[in-house]
Amino acid sequence: MVRAMTETGETELVRRWRDVLACYSTVSCALDRALQETHGIGMSEFEVLDRLVDASCDDLRMHDLAGAMYLSQSALSRTVARLERDGLVERCLCAEDRRAIFVKLTAAGRERHTRARSTQRAVLAEHLMAEPARA
Amino acid sequence: MVRAMTETGETELVRRWRDVLACYSTVSCALDRALQETHGIGMSEFEVLDRLVDASCDDLRMHDLAGAMYLSQSALSRTVARLERDGLVERCLCAEDRRAIFVKLTAAGRERHTRARSTQRAVLAEHLMAEPARA
């Protein structure tokens, strides 16, 4: 699994990590700011909407949503709470398992996502194109 | 600056962003946890120590430190405050410009960094090697 580690391999690894760190910091900051200013949602909120749109069924259980995101269960719970407060998703009970909660995109949520996605792509195009492009 | 944007270019960009997000989340989480458990410092604290060691002079002004890090000025101020509380750095006044603060590595700070760095490299080796490796 882990290949042999030369001295140059170590510094190469550190360099890669710094690249990732730089890229993430720049892009996530710009993205968060743009989404917040233009659409009143943060990156985490957008990610949730995005997952819901991607899912063919439009509604997902919290648990499945959590698995698809880089967010703790508690953070997800609060993010969905914010989305619900803003009328972008609904939380529905699940008849089969009354512990589970279905998160369902509303019409407003779908519309907000559509508009936010174009902002996201613009930001990515601006900040991810200019990357060191070590690919 | 921004090149023409094809449909496939857009989804490619989103894919790249998701890769960065996944990589950052996984590694930063593992790194933060490992550093905290083993050495009692977080990622930001380690980054500050790392910058100080990298700088040949061992002490940097807050302002220069801030420029080298992905952290707001206020966050840096508090990070340095934590490092000072733990005896890993000292804050020294600057005679030439009495607004400025020099941040200086202590012996304990240098030692902590040395040990923490090996943890960092182990974590990077474990989590950054196995990456999709799209390079």
Add this chain to the structure above:
DNA sequence: GGAAGTTACATGCATGTGCATCAGATGTCC
């Protein structure tokens, strides 16, 4: 020299996050 503007750092405050825990529902084993 003195007023106005700028710079460097600290701090009050609001917010988002993770951890630990709680409450309710389901599953398991006897």
Add this chain to the structure above:
DNA sequence: GGACATCTGATGCACATGCATGTAACTTCC
């Protein structure tokens, strides 16, 4: 059927962060 473990999601709490602002020191311009 009933006790116990497990699972799902919400919540109290501590903490790190960013923004706006405060304080002190430097700079500029008159």
